[in-house]
Amino acid sequence: MRTLRTVPELRATLAESRLDRRSIGLVPTMGSLHEGHASLIRRARERCDVVVVSLFVNPAQFDEAADLAAYPRDDAGDEATAARAGADILFAPPVEVVYPPGFATTVTVAGVSEPLEGMSRGRRHFDGVATVVTKLLNMVGPDVAFFGQKDAQQVLVVRSLVRDLDLPVEIEVCPTVREPDGLALSSRNVLLDSDERDRALALSRALRGAEAAVTAGERDPIRVRQAALALLDDAGVEPEYLELVAAENLAPVSVIDRPVLLAVAARIGDVRLIDNVILSGAPAPSDSEPLPSAAVRSLA
Ligand code: AMP
Numbered sequence: 307m308r309t310l311r312t313v314p315e316l317r318a319t320l321a322e323s324r325l326d327r328r329s330i331g332l333v334p335t336m337g338s339l340h341e342g343h344a345s346l347i348r349r350a351r352e353r354c355d356v357v358v359v360s361l362f363v364n365p366a367q368f369d370e371a372a373d374l375a376a377y378p379r380d381d382a383g384d385e386a387t388a389a390r391a392g393a394d395i396l397f398a399p400p401v402e403v404v405y406p407p408g409f410a411t412t413v414t415v416a417g418v419s420e421p422l423e424g425m426s427r428g429r430r431h432f433d434g435v436a437t438v439v440t441k442l443l444n445m446v447g448p449d450v451a452f453f454g455q456k457d458a459q460q461v462l463v464v465r466s467l468v469r470d471l472d473l474p475v476e477i478e479v480c481p482t483v484r485e486p487d488g489l490a491l492s493s494r495n496v497l498l499d500s501d502e503r504d505r506a507l508a509l510s511r512a513l514r515g516a517e518a519a520v521t522a523g524e525r526d527p528i529r530v531r532q533a534a535l536a537l538l539d540d541a542g543v544e545p546e547y548l549e550l551v552a553a554e555n556l557a558p559v560s561v562i563d564r565p566v567l568l569a570v571a572a573r574i575g576d577v578r579l580i581d582n583v584i585l586s587g588a589p590a591p592s593d594s595e596p597l598p599s600a601a602v603r604s605l606a
Contacts (some may be wrong), residue, residue, distance in 0.1 A: 307389040308397045313445050318401045328355035331446035337361040338378040338493035342483040344391040346452040351392030358446050361398040367434030369427045378496050388541045413437045419463040421556050426546045436467050456482040458582045462488045502574045508541030513583040516568050520585045525562045546571040
């Protein structure tokens with residue numbers, strides 16, 4: 307694996323692959339790589355001839371200076387993890403390569419950027435994401451770019467900008483990788499102390515509780531939300547948001563009769579975590595029957 311830091315070096319290296327008609331896969335990351343990132347890299351390895359992993363902690367998408375300063379970094383570990391998972395190129399540009407003096411362009415995706423993370427972190431967050439993803443796609447020119455379902459809203463933002471700007475790339479979304487106890491892997495998890503890690507489990511527990519309610523036949527988003535909120539409350543976790551919205555466009559839903567995204571964000575101590583699950587609105591076998599009493603109890 308080669309580590310490259312400038313766009314001319316990257317383009318020169320990829321030009322040869324392109325001449326040989328080799329397919330290029332891109333996995334954009336902010337580093338501090340874990341098994342979630344590795345799963346994306348391995349998937350890119352399966353599908354593409356050349357795998358590029360980008361590592362750039364994008365200052366433009368951080369809404370708080372303290373959050374950017376505290377964001378975990380592990381350059382040596384990242385090289386090893388990326389290489390082990392099958393990357394050919396680690397593209398790790400310094401900030402001035404991505405945002406040189408005079409940089410003046412921002413990509414804004416209306417609509418799907420606005421609720422959830424957009425409300426909680428402010429508009430600039432997804433402006434930063436959309437701008438850097440557009441730049442990375444233009445720098446690398448991949449055939450396929452791989453993103454995690456862990457950042458479900460980011461996936462919708464990226465799909466929108468690719469469609470609206472006619473970018474010639476396929477977006478593949480990979481499932482969320484979790485710890486055996488359910489905690490979604492995140493670079494930020496290393497910042498949790500052991501008490502906080504215990505409390506952080508409430509996020510995935512709340513999502514699973516909601517999922518169980520829907521599997522048991524509940525189709526009212528208000529009641530499903532209440533069930534999830536109760537599980538967060540049991541652990542003393544107050545979410546920044548916990549919302550059920552249409553999975554394809556994040557619009558509000560009044561009944562769970564199609565895929566619905568249940569997304570949650572919460573601060574555990576100083577660490578901000580997000581997680582989500584897609585609740586399938588497929589008609590349950592028991593749709594016309596009353597809820598089993600266990601499910602009703604879990605919603606009380
Ligand atoms: P990040 O470094 O947090 O910006 O994440 C880089 C990519 O890895 C994004 O597409 C994330 O959605 C994805 N990712 C982060 N955590 C996970 C996870 N636990 N499972 C799967 N993908 C993930």
